Amino acid sequence: MNKIWLANPEEHDFPAAADYLELLVPEAEAKEIVKQLKKAKTQSKKAKDILRASELPLLPKENMHVAANLKKFKNGKKLSPLLLVRKFNTLIIADGYHRICASYYLSEDLEVPCRIV
Numbered sequence: 001m002n003k004i005w006l007a008n009p010e011e012h013d014f015p016a017a018a019d020y021l022e023l024l025v026p027e028a029e030a031k032e033i034v035k036q037l038k039k040a041k042t043q044s045k046k047a048k049d050i051l052r053a054s055e056l057p058l059l060p061k062e063n064m065h066v067a068a069n070l071k072k073f074k075n076g077k078k079l080s081p082l083l084l085v086r087k088f089n090t091l092i093i094a095d096g097y098h099r100i101c102a103s104y105y106l107s108e109d110l111e112v113p114c115r116i117v
Contacts, residue, residue, distance in 0.1 A: 003076070003078075004073050004076075004078060004079065004103075004106075005078055005079060005080075005081060005112070005113045006078045006079065006080050006081065006113075007042065007081075007113075008042060008080075008081065009037075009042075009080045009081050009083060009095070009115065010080045013080050013083055013095045013096070014034050014037065014038060014083070014095075015034075016095045017033075017034055017037060017083045017094035017095040018030050018031060018033075018034045020094050020095065021033055021034070021085070021092070021094050024087070024092065025087075033085055033094070033117060034094075036117040037083050037085075037094070037115050037117055040115040040116065040117050041115070042081050042113050042114070042115055043113070043114060043115070043116065044111040044112060044113050044114070045111070045112060045114055045116075046108070046109055046110065046111060046112070047100060047103045047104040047106075047107070047108055047109070047110045047112050048104065048108040048109065050082065050084070050091065050093070050100050050112060050114065051100060051101075051104060053090065053091035054084075054090065054091045054092070054093050054100075055090055055091075056093065056097065058101055058104055059097070059098065059101040061105055063098070063101070065098035066098050066101045066102045066105070067102075068098075069098055069099050069101075069102035069103075070102045070105060070106075073102065073103075073106060079099050079102075080095075080096070080099070081096070081112070081113035081114050081115060082095065082096030082099060082100055082112060082113070082114035082115070083095040083096060083114070083115055084096075084114050084115065084116045084117075085116070085117055086116065086117070091116075096114070099112075100112060
């Protein structure tokens with residue numbers, strides 16, 4: 001995708017997304033959403049737009065996981081695209097909340113790869 005993002009999500013991102021989604025929807029629906037995420041094409045959206053649509057707060061740089069992702073960016077380690085779900089008139093960040101917050105600190109206009117269903 002580019003120098004700081006992998007082209008595709010890592011395999012462990014999908015079970016993590018399912019675990020989170022199962023808190024919001026029945027297990028069978030969560031599994032179906034994850035199946036769709038696996039098939040979805042990776043696309044790019046601006047960090048600021050993803051955060052706005054999700055209605056989640058920007059976590060502070062000092063947050064342990066945000067700081068770890070910022071360090072990964074600095075060290076040249078590529079991070080996994082976000083897994084996003086349009087549901088309930090909002091955008092659910094099924095996997096990648098800490099990554100989107102870290103990327104926002106690099107630039108709110110940063111193009112962030114994601115899969116959206």
